[in-house]
Amino acid sequence: MNRWGAAAISLLILAVLVLAGMGAPDHIEAGDPSRALLGPFSAPPFGTDERGRPLGVYVMQGASVILLPALASGLVVGLAAVAGGLLRCVGSGRLDGAVQWALELLGSLPRMVVVLVVALLLPSDARGLLPLGVCWALLSSPGAMDEAAAVAERLGGARFVEALRAHGFSWARIYLYHVVLLNLRPVVVRQACETMMQVCFLEIALSYLAIQEEQSSFTHSDSVHSWASLLQSGYRWLVIPEVMHTGHALGLGLLLLGMITLSMRLASVAARAR
Amino acid sequence: MRLFAAMLLPLAVPAILTLLIWALPGDPAEIICPPERCGGTAVLAARWNLNAGPWHFYQGWLMAALEGDFGRSWRVQQGELVSTLLKEAIPTSGALVGLTMIPILLGAAAGASGRLPERVDAALSSIGTIPAVIFSLFFSAIIEINYGAASFDAEATRIRMLMGVAVLCLADGALAGAVSGVRALFAAERNQRYVGIAILRGEPVLSNMLPNVAPALIGQLRARVLHLLSGMVVVEVVLRINGIGDLLWLGTLLQDFGVVLAAATAFAVFSAVLLGAQALTEVAVALHVRRAPAAGTLVRAAAGRSGQGAPGAAGSA
Numbered sequence: 001m002n003r004w005g006a007a008a009i010s011l012l013i014l015a016v017l018v019l020a021g022m023g024a025p026d027h028i029e030a031g032d033p034s035r036a037l038l039g040p041f042s043a044p045p046f047g048t049d050e051r052g053r054p055l056g057v058y059v060m061q062g063a064s065v066i067l068l069p070a071l072a073s074g075l076v077v078g079l080a081a082v083a084g085g086l087l088r089c090v091g092s093g094r095l096d097g098a099v100q101w102a103l104e105l106l107g108s109l110p111r112m113v114v115v116l117v118v119a120l121l122l123p124s125d126a127r128g129l130l131p132l133g134v135c136w137a138l139l140s141s142p143g144a145m146d147e148a149a150a151v152a153e154r155l156g157g158a159r160f161v162e163a164l165r166a167h168g169f170s171w172a173r174i175y176l177y178h179v180v181l182l183n184l185r186p187v188v189v190r191q192a193c194e195t196m197m198q199v200c201f202l203e204i205a206l207s208y209l210a211i212q213e214e215q216s217s218f219t220h221s222d223s224v225h226s227w228a229s230l231l232q233s234g235y236r237w238l239v240i241p242e243v244m245h246t247g248h249a250l251g252l253g254l255l256l257l258g259m260i261t262l263s264m265r266l267a268s269v270a271a272r273a274r
Numbered sequence: 275m276r277l278f279a280a281m282l283l284p285l286a287v288p289a290i291l292t293l294l295i296w297a298l299p300g301d302p303a304e305i306i307c308p309p310e311r312c313g314g315t316a317v318l319a320a321r322w323n324l325n326a327g328p329w330h331f332y333q334g335w336l337m338a339a340l341e342g343d344f345g346r347s348w349r350v351q352q353g354e355l356v357s358t359l360l361k362e363a364i365p366t367s368g369a370l371v372g373l374t375m376i377p378i379l380l381g382a383a384a385g386a387s388g389r390l391p392e393r394v395d396a397a398l399s400s401i402g403t404i405p406a407v408i409f410s411l412f413f414s415a416i417i418e419i420n421y422g423a424a425s426f427d428a429e430a431t432r433i434r435m436l437m438g439v440a441v442l443c444l445a446d447g448a449l450a451g452a453v454s455g456v457r458a459l460f461a462a463e464r465n466q467r468y469v470g471i472a473i474l475r476g477e478p479v480l481s482n483m484l485p486n487v488a489p490a491l492i493g494q495l496r497a498r499v500l501h502l503l504s505g506m507v508v509v510e511v512v513l514r515i516n517g518i519g520d521l522l523w524l525g526t527l528l529q530d531f532g533v534v535l536a537a538a539t540a541f542a543v544f545s546a547v548l549l550g551a552q553a554l555t556e557v558a559v560a561l562h563v564r565r566a567p568a569a570g571t572l573v574r575a576a577a578g579r580s581g582q583g584a585p586g587a588a589g590s591a
Contacts, residue, residue: 209512
């Protein structure tokens with residue numbers, strides 16, 4: 001697939017999710033029990049849940065839960081990658097070494113463990129996916145900085161900058177255009193997209209685990225349903241398909257995860273170097 | 275420096291957690307056990323050493339922990355010794371990660387040697403995009419369908435463990451990353467000039483490359499194990515495996531700070547062991563390269579002039 005096609009599809013999926021998130025209601029209204037567990041053809045576009053509520057509301061609320069935190073996390077990792085690449089181009093060995101060691105320590109603990117500890121320590125009124133997503137992004141930053149630094153190293157690092165200075169280019173043009181936009185772009189976008197995808201999956205995992213234990217999620221209020229609710233509902237169809245006709249909820253949950261994965265992968269393809 | 279970091283990590287994690295509790299606005303006892311959930315906060319604060327500042331709490335906890343006393347669980351299993359919970363959980367998680375490392379190491383070795391064709395990487399990578407929670411959910415359903423009420427008997431527990439291994443291996447790109455990462459590492463090293471010289475001398479390639487790739491290999495291995503430890507939490511909870519990830523999750527969910535502190539420290543100790551192992555390997559490799567016999571001086575000099583790789587292995591052969 002060419003870069004423009006990939007970018008167009010990725011942006012289209014992202015736009016659909018943004019619109020869905022922006023239109024999400026604060027609460028799910030009581031449904032019509034007589035319309036419970038209808039499939040997508042009987043109750044378009046996605047069918048209904050056990051209480052007759054449309055699954056479209058779950059899609060919108062789930063999108064609203066993940067959108068902002070995922071974008072913020074992607075931004076954090078993207079900026080970290082840019083910083084890692086630029087740092088290598090500056091050519092300060094001492095600073096580079098100090099940052100390397102700090103990052104090594106930061107990345108020496110399993111991310112999920114740190115995220116859970118942060119979730120425990122957050123005051124109940126500050127709980128949400130945003131702080132957890134940013135924490136995840138900070139823990140992902142060492143890898144992104146490392147990769148960006150390796151790209152800058154292959155480019156020539158400080159010698160590349162010196163060569164461009166000799167051509168009379170300004171610092172802004174060298175660093176922002178030649179280093180970041182032309183050379184670091186693929187790594188920055190790929191790392192940001194991967195983190196955004198991971199934060200979406202993190203939300204679904206944390207919410208699913210909380211639902212399984214019949215507890216409140218760390219990532220959203222009890223009045224909001226994440227996409228994990230669709231998976232949990234669909235899980236019952238997997239176990240007792242003859243009683244629970246919720247296969248469409250599972251299908252919808254998987255479709256949404258697939259859309260997120262596809263969008264992020266295509267964004268990485270679109271940002272590849274020519 | 276890395277060894278120093280490894281020694282520091284198990285002390286730093288509880289210290290940071292303690293500092294965070296005191297840094298957050300509000301009374302530490304109320305943060306750990308909100309008044310809407312716990313009554314008699316002042317009494318609890320005195321019992322948990324939370325009434326005399328962070329140093330008092332940290333020192334008390336650390337001294338007790340060094341003697342194997344992590345206190346008692348406040349909510350996960352109220353009154354139960356945390357050390358007992360850890361003793362039950364750690365072997366299970368150790369077995370889960372240990373078993374998962376077998377296919378990952380085999381895959382990495384097959385990738386490095388070229389026995390696993392490169393086209394498999396794309397398939398593994400595609401499977402690896404599926405998150406652990408989805409894999410776990412399907413495997414959990416399989417267990418429930420096949421075992422029903424007997425989902426927790428010995429055989430089902432064994433199957434659950436094996437499914438946990440499969441999930442950890444396939445989900446989130448663990449196996450895919452190991453295979454492609456090690457393959458790329460060896461492929462890049464094979465292009466080094468000293469490898470060509472070793473081949474011309476009729477020496478085995480692997481033994482020549484190994485000292486040079488060992489630091490990067492152990493670094494990748496450490497990252498892989500950390501990745502597994504992270505995914506282990508989800509797998510253990512969804513598949514109902516009573517490991518340390520499950521314990522940490524329950525401690526977090528039920529706000530059992532004693533359990534979380536002990537579990538996080540256990541994770542930190544494990545991470546420190548990995549960090550220490552990486553540091554020791556790097557030291558061993560550096561010593562091996564430095565002790566290369568004089569017969570290899572010419573080869574070392576030739577490879578050194580080309581600025582490609584540390585030629586200790588080629589020289590020592």
